[in-house]
Amino acid sequence: MILELDCGNSAIKWRMIDGASLVVHRGRAVDLESLIAQIADLSEAVSRCRLVSVRGLEQTRLIVDGIRALAISPEVVTPAATLRGVVNGYDDYSRLGLDRWLALVAAFNRCRAACLVIDIGTAVTVDYVDASGQHLGGYIAPGLPMLRQLIVQYAASVSLPQREREVLQSNFAPARSTSPAVESGCYLMLRAFLNERLSQADSELAASYQVFVTGGDATIMNGHPDVIIAEDLVLEGLALALP
Known part of the structure; x- marks a missing residue:
């Protein structure tokens, strides 16, 4: 099977596909440690690994080294014209x-x-x-995480509980308290x-x-x-x- 990794700024998205390119396993990790925990038991089935990263060189190197510790050698994509x-x-x-x-x-x-x-x-x-x-x-x-973070960062009195964010995603009526006002506005x-x-x-x-x-x-x-x-x-x- 082929292990594919998309190392974004906030999470590492991964999936494993078989020879017919059908997704057999998938997951999302918040950091390298949780990624290794998710894929360690699957590593013996990996015949190939493809990786893309938008993280800095040092962070990408740490991810590659962590994958190599599982006896997997990632191929890392590079820019192209x-x-x-x-x-x-x-x-x-x-x-x-x-x-x-x-x-x-x-x-x-x-x-x-x-x-x-x-x-x-x-x-x-x-x-x-x-x-x-x-x-x-x-x-x-x-994106939404950045917009929320900016408001919380520059307005110390604002907090955005996760529970309220989940409830408000489809409700954009004028809000009567700060948290839903921020969420709807973003x-x-x-x-x-x-x-x-x-x-x-x-x-x-x-x-x-x-x-x-x-x-x-x-x-x-x-x-x-x-x-x-x-x-x-x-x-x-x-x-x-x-x-």
């Missing part, structure tokens, strides 16, 4: 985040057409790819940003296009017509980069 029909649109291609790059490569290879790729996690990224596979660039904005701000980017796609792509959404908070886009929620888009791109 072109990949599987997609041309990196950054002036310096090495500066485009690898998670963004792999997600838009996976999206384009799914549809082989113009696409808008949205990753909603700790940060939110939006990228445009035209019908020829040319990456036109994109945007980076704070959600509405993010949805407005994403709606504007969807509207912009009509002019940027100038053709029919598909919208792919991934990331831990991808459900924010539930209800939007013609939006494809793709949970493992980054890992799909990782498989294309290291086939």
Whole structure:
């Protein structure tokens, strides 16, 4: 089986796939220690490991060393100017985040057409790819965790209990206390940003296009017509980069 790891800023997402690319196991770890605990009993079945990381060199090295301690040798993806029909649109291609790059490569290879790729996690990224596979660039904005953290950081009296956040995700009526006011405000701000980017796609792509959404908070886009929620888009791109 193949072990695939997506080492993001706030968590390490992993899955194991068999020879037919069917997902056999999956998980999410908050740190290296919990990752090792989750995969240790499965390590003997691993014949290959693919890894993408947006963490710094030192943190990525620690993760690689931790995986190697299980007798697994990770293959780590690196930046590229072109990949599987997609041309990196950054002036310096090495500066485009690898998670963004792999997600838009996976999206384009799914549809082989113009696409808008949205990753909603700790940060939110939006990228445009035209019908020829040319990456036109994109945007980076704070995600819900960042927005909440900023408010708590700069307003010492504000606290946001997890229980209240879970209840309020679908309720955006004017709030009568601080916590729901913050939660609703963050959600509405993010949805407005994403709606504007969807509207912009009509002019940027100038053709029919598909919208792919991934990331831990991808459900924010539930209800939007013609939006494809793709949970493992980054890992799909990782498989294309290291086939």
